[in-house]
Amino acid sequence: MLKGVDISNLNGSISIDSIKNAGNSFLIAKATEGSTFIDKYYNDNIAKAKALGLITGAYHFARFQTKEKAIQEANFFKSIAAGASPDFVVLDFEQQCNGDMTEACLAFLEIVATIAPALIYCNPSYIKAYLNSSITKYPLWVAHYGVSSPSTVLWPDYAMWQYTEKGQIPGISGYLDLNYMAEPFYNSIATGEPVKPDPLIEQIKSLQYNLNIDYNAGLVVDGIAGPATMAALKGIQDIIVKGHKSHVVLWIQQKLEQYGYLKENSYTSMLYDEPTFQAVTELQKNWERPTDGVLRPETWSIFLNN
Structure with missing residues (x-):
């Protein structure tokens, strides 16, 4: 686990040497905010950090409320x-918003990822309030203070963790944000190879998210098909x-397509229709499960392990 600091214009002109001498391996500097503000210390901070051999990151403080504004800010x-x-x-x-902001955040990240590998910084409450599992395409820098291990909500783990906003470093007055960087990130x-998420974990996280929005399951979205997830599946x-419509049904249809039991455009999206029912029974037959189209734990085990 590497230690690092993030800074902005609020820290003023700061001693990067002191940050390095305190055992830090990386520095993240604010570059911009909204669509007009430029941090006057940004270029100097990055240049000094690079000269000292630190890993460097640049961040943008978002003000956007729409996808169009997100693209402008990006x-x-x-x-x-x-x-x-x-x-x-x-x-x-960390901007107060209305509704799901995932699409806007993804639009921003897709543009800036052409500069360098991109992450999103957020705290657990904002993740729960404004984001869905699609955002996990990008690694998480989570802000979570006063805990021994942070909540990552939608992600199985974090790339970076801002664990305090009241850190202190010899030679620097005032408080600093202190962080850890996980070894995989x-x-x-260091290698230029992005961290590749496990596709099955991502699928299970998507299922857990859908169980929460469709059936108020109250699951932790962690990509682990543990007892709580299995109980929620048994409950539905x-x-x-036939005739039931939900995001979970769409998830099943996507898995059946993946396995080759359903063809694209052969079924009604989100609806447990006849083609979907027949595909489930065919799957059950081939896996020697009860062949009745009922989604018991025995059938879910196929989806969750393959």
Whole structure:
């Protein structure tokens, strides 16, 4: 686990040497905010950190409320941040919003990921309030203070963890944000190879998220098909019958397509219709499960392990 610091104009002109001498391996500097603000210390901070051999990151403090504004802010950030060649870039998402902001955040990240590997910075409450599992395409820098291990909500783990906003370093006045960087993310930066998520874990996380929104399951979205997830699935086995419509049904249909039991456009999306029912029974037959189209734990075990 590597130690590091994130800084902004609020810290003023800061001693990067002191940060290095305190045993830190990386520095993240604010570059921009909204669609007009430029941090006047950004280029200097990154240049000094690079000269000292630190891993460097650049972040943008988001103000957008829509996808269109997100794209505008992303292009602004890119125009300012790219010149300093940071090792990674970050969307700092902590703006009060209305509704799901995943699409807007993804639009931002897709643009800035052309500079360097991209992450999203967020705290657990914002993840729960404004994001869905699609955002886990990008690694997480989580802000969670006063705990021994942070909550990552939708992600199985974190790339970075901001564990305090009241850190202190000899030679620097005032408080600093202190962070840990996980070894897999560090290795991805060092080698240029992105951290590849396990597709099955991502699918299970998507299922857990759908169980929560469709049936108020109250599951932790962690990609682990543990007792709570299995209990939630058992609880809906008599609900998912022909004619039932839900996001969980769509998840089943996507898995059946993956296995080759359903063809694209051969079924009604989200609806447990006749083609979907027949595909489930064929799957059950081939896996020697009860062949009745009922989604018991024995059938779910196929989906969750393959």
